[in-house]
Amino acid sequence: xxxxxxxVVVTVLLAGSAARHPSYDASVxxxxxxxxxxxxxxxxxxxxxxxxxxAAPMLVGAYSFVAIALxxxxxxxxxxxxxxxxxxxxxxGDVKRGGA
Amino acid sequence: xxxxIVWLVLRKDFTIEVRSLEIAYxxxxxxxxxxxxxxxxxxxxxxxxxxxAAGILWIAIxxxxxxxxxxxxERERQAETLRALLLAPAAxxxxxxxxxxxxxxxxxxAELVLVPLVALLFQAALFAHPIxxxxxxLTGTIGFAAVGTLFAAMLVRARSxxxxxxxxxxxxxxxxxxxxxxxxxxxxxxEFDAGVLRVWLALLVCFDVVFLxxxxxxxxxxxxx
Amino acid sequence: MPKSFIPAALVCGLMFAMAPILIANAPYESTMGLVxxxxxxxxxxxxxxxxxxxxxxxxxxxxxFRGDPRQDRLAWxxxxxxxLFGAITLxxxxxxxxxxxxxxxxxxxxxxxxxxxxxxxxxxxxxRKFGGPGSDKLAAGLALFGMAxxxxxxxxxxxxxxIHPTTNVVPTLPTSFGVPLWFSAATFLLLFMLLLRxxxxxxxxxxxxxALYLSMDA
Numbered sequence: 001x002x003x004x005x006x007x008v009v010v011t012v013l014l015a016g017s018a019a020r021h022p023s024y025d026a027s028v029x030x031x032x033x034x035x036x037x038x039x040x041x042x043x044x045x046x047x048x049x050x051x052x053x054x055a056a057p058m059l060v061g062a063y064s065f066v067a068i069a070l071x072x073x074x075x076x077x078x079x080x081x082x083x084x085x086x087x088x089x090x091x092x093g094d095v096k097r098g099g100a
Numbered sequence: 101x102x103x104x105i106v107w108l109v110l111r112k113d114f115t116i117e118v119r120s121l122e123i124a125y126x127x128x129x130x131x132x133x134x135x136x137x138x139x140x141x142x143x144x145x146x147x148x149x150x151x152x153a154a155g156i157l158w159i160a161i162x163x164x165x166x167x168x169x170x171x172x173x174e175r176e177r178q179a180e181t182l183r184a185l186l187l188a189p190a191a192x193x194x195x196x197x198x199x200x201x202x203x204x205x206x207x208x209x210a211e212l213v214l215v216p217l218v219a220l221l222f223q224a225a226l227f228a229h230p231i232x233x234x235x236x237x238l239t240g241t242i243g244f245a246a247v248g249t250l251f252a253a254m255l256v257r258a259r260s261x262x263x264x265x266x267x268x269x270x271x272x273x274x275x276x277x278x279x280x281x282x283x284x285x286x287x288x289x290x291e292f293d294a295g296v297l298r299v300w301l302a303l304l305v306c307f308d309v310v311f312l313x314x315x316x317x318x319x320x321x322x323x324x325x
Numbered sequence: 326m327p328k329s330f331i332p333a334a335l336v337c338g339l340m341f342a343m344a345p346i347l348i349a350n351a352p353y354e355s356t357m358g359l360v361x362x363x364x365x366x367x368x369x370x371x372x373x374x375x376x377x378x379x380x381x382x383x384x385x386x387x388x389x390f391r392g393d394p395r396q397d398r399l400a401w402x403x404x405x406x407x408x409l410f411g412a413i414t415l416x417x418x419x420x421x422x423x424x425x426x427x428x429x430x431x432x433x434x435x436x437x438x439x440x441x442x443x444x445x446x447x448x449x450x451x452x453r454k455f456g457g458p459g460s461d462k463l464a465a466g467l468a469l470f471g472m473a474x475x476x477x478x479x480x481x482x483x484x485x486x487x488i489h490p491t492t493n494v495v496p497t498l499p500t501s502f503g504v505p506l507w508f509s510a511a512t513f514l515l516l517f518m519l520l521l522r523x524x525x526x527x528x529x530x531x532x533x534x535x536a537l538y539l540s541m542d543a
Contacts, residue, residue, distance in 0.1 A: 037488050040497040041354050041361075055360030055424045062363045062417040066370070069416075070516070073409050077523050084530040091537045098541070247470070254466060259457030267451055268463075271444035272470045275477075278437070310473060318466045321389040 102197075105190045109198025114205075116175075123171045124206065131164040131210045132217060139221040153224030154284035157214060158240070158277050164210050165244050166266050169203060169252040177256045192320040196249065200315075203245040211237050224288045232287055232297060239304040240280035246311040247272050254322050276311075279303045326526060334519055340512040347505040354502075360424040363417050365505050368495070369513035370413040371439075375475050376517065377407035378442055381449075382472020385465035394532065395525075397461050400468055402524035404449040406517060407471075411443035426488050433487035438478045445471040 117123060138156045142149050176182040185195050215233070219226040226233060251268050255261040283300035286293055344365070354361040381403035388396035418436070419429045430436065445467060452464045482489050498506065 037486075037491060039491055039493045041494055041499070041502050055358060058360050058420045058424050059362055062420045063366065065416050065420075066366045066413055069409065069413050073520070077520070077527065081523065081527050081530070084527060084534060087534055088530055088537070091534060091541075095537065095541065250466065251463070254459070254463040255456075257457075257459045258452075258463065260455045264452060264456060268448050268467055271441050271448055272467070274437070274441045274444075311470075314469060314473060318389060318469060322462050322466050324462075 102191060102194045105194035106198040106201065108190075109185070109195055110201050110205075113172075113199070113202040117202075117206075123168060123175070124209065126171065127164050127168045127206060128210055128213055130167050131160050131214050134160045134163050135214060135217050135221065143221065148222040148224075151285060151288075153218050153222040153226065153288060154281045156222060157218045157226075157284060158280045160214055160218070161207065161211060161241065161280075162244065162270070162273070162277055164214075165203070165207050165241075165248060166269060168206050168210070169245075169248045169269075170262060170265055172199070172203060172206075173252045173256050182253070182256055186323055192323060193316045196253070196316065196319040199253065200242075200245055200249045203249055204241055207241045207245060208237070211241065226284070226288055229287055229292065232294075232301075233284075235301060236280060236283045236287065236297075236304065239301065239308055240276055240283075243276035243280075243304060243308045243311055244273050246308065246315050247276075250315040250319060250322070253319070272311075276304065276307050279307065326522065330519070330522065333515065337512065337515045337519055340508070340515065344505070344509050344512055347508055351505045352501050357425045360421055363421040365509045366513075367414060367417040367421060368506060369510040370410045370417065372510060373410040373513050373517045374407055374414050374439070374443070375478065376514075377403045377410060378446070378468075378471050378475050380521075381407060381446075381468045382475075385468035385472075389462065389465045389469075397465070398525050398528035398532075399521075400465060401453060401528060402521050404446050404453075404464075404468060404471075405524055406520055407446035408443065408450060409520075410513075410517070411439070411446060415440060415443060431488065433489060434481035434485040435478055435487060435489050438474055438481055442471055442474045442478060445474065 135156065138152075138159070139148075142152060142156075173182070176185075186192065188195075215226055215237070218224065248265075248269055251272075252265055255265055255268075258264060279300050283297055283304065286297040286300060348362055348365045351362070351365070353359060381400045384396040384400035384403060387393060388400060422431070423429050449464050449467050449471070452460050452467065456463065479492065481487075483491050483493075495506070
């Protein structure tokens with residue numbers, strides 16, 4: 001088992017180093033050339049003024065989805081909890097009356 | 101001792117299978133019909149889609165593999181032999197490896213037929229570098245079967261086991277399938293790039309080791325009631 | 326439920342109310358502008374997605390090797406949260422990507438591995454629901470494989486070519502971006518823990534119902 005575990009570590013490292021081989025990933029087929037991968041965020045006022053991207057629908061959509069998803073999950077959880085609670089109370093009542 | 105148990109399990113499965121060859125024939129026929137369906141759907145006027153061979157080969161392997169896994173363990177379930185195997189004074193991981201090797205042999209046999217068929221129908225030069233091809237198929241099959249054997253053995257006692265096996269298996273084996281397809285794709289590409297192939301092969305080996313380790317580690321606790 | 330639950334829930338609610346103010350006051354990022362603000366929900370969701378997978382994996386290992394049913398409940402709850410936060414990550418990401426990269430989706434390593442990890446969690450839920458007896462152990466095995474995926478998702482973006490930002494972004498964030506991010510992350514973490522606690526309680530109640538049924542049949 002120890003041998004197998006060390007083999008895992010070794011092969012993961014090997015695969016990682018082997019994977020630094022350049023240029024084999026399929027590239028994005030966007031209309032414009034794909035943007036560079038970012039290494040850090042730069043606030044917008046540190047660059048010359050640019051047009052605001054019309055991104056409001058995406059932003060609103062994203063935040064709405066988050067809100068709806070979290071809310072729906074909370075509702076689902078609350079519903080399941082009350083259902084189980086009712087069943088528990090019902091059963092406990094039966095046990096008390098039945099004296100089983 | 102470990103190797104002896106593996107050999108015994110393998111021989112048992114082989115002996116039973118050879119009597120009727122039921123799983124071998126049905127898996128093989130399924131694999132062939134799978135590839136034929138792809139050919140009917142995708143080959144237009146005798147021209148196959150560019151670079152489609154790699155993906156279709158691995159899809160056929162994945163589907164046939166799932167079928168073979170299901171059928172193998174269904175046979176164990178019906179005869180209740182799985183319980184007997186587990187009751188035997190044999191190390192559980194050895195039983196797992198024995199069953200794994202049986203599945204791998206079965207899948208490799210299916211691939212012996214699949215690869216020429218795909219090469220023919222989809223006009224792909226799969227046999228350009230046979231050693232690389234053999235390595236890719238071997239590592240990919242082992243990776244797929246490692247996870248498959250574990251899950252199929254576990255699902256023997258579960259409800260809805262037929263549909264749950266693919267549902268559980270495919271997400272986990274996605275890395276193996278992707279690596280297999282990319283490696284095979286690099287193999288049949290017009291400009292053969294050994295470096296790219298090596299990267300994907302290294303990844304396949306890496307996945308195999310990780311999956312085998314996890315499977316060997318968890319087979320024992322998973323199989324206890 | 327522990328006494329701290331209600332106060333914690335109130336704090337969480339307040340934090341959720343405050344977060345949009347902080348996010349709105351954060352500066353715009355130079356190349357992405359307004360749409361970058363999705364970052365403040367996308368990143369914490371992704372972190373919760375990975376955290377849930379790790380928690381589920383560890384709990385599953387402990388359940389497999391020790392048999393403690395509390396670990397099984399924890400694993401199940403964690404898997405459900407992985408589905409939730411994974412869905413949020415996988416929706417907010419493409420919405421951001423459509424503006425920032427020009428495409429909804431890219432089959433690079435990180436996105437593919439994340440989608441795969443999410444599907445493993447969905448498979449876990451299906452197994453628990455429809456698998457019948459013995460599916461608890463099998464699901465634990467599945468969660469273990471799911472956890473093995475997590476480090477892969479995290480480091481993949483540093484080693485494979487992709488247009489997804491690297492992990493270098495967060496450590497080098499200017500404070501003006503960092504404050505809303507860490508606040509948002511703390512909010513999500515608190516919510517995660519609250520939801521986890523509630524979900525575990527659901528399983529505990531179910532176990533009590535089962536025990537009652539069994540005692541009645543005896």
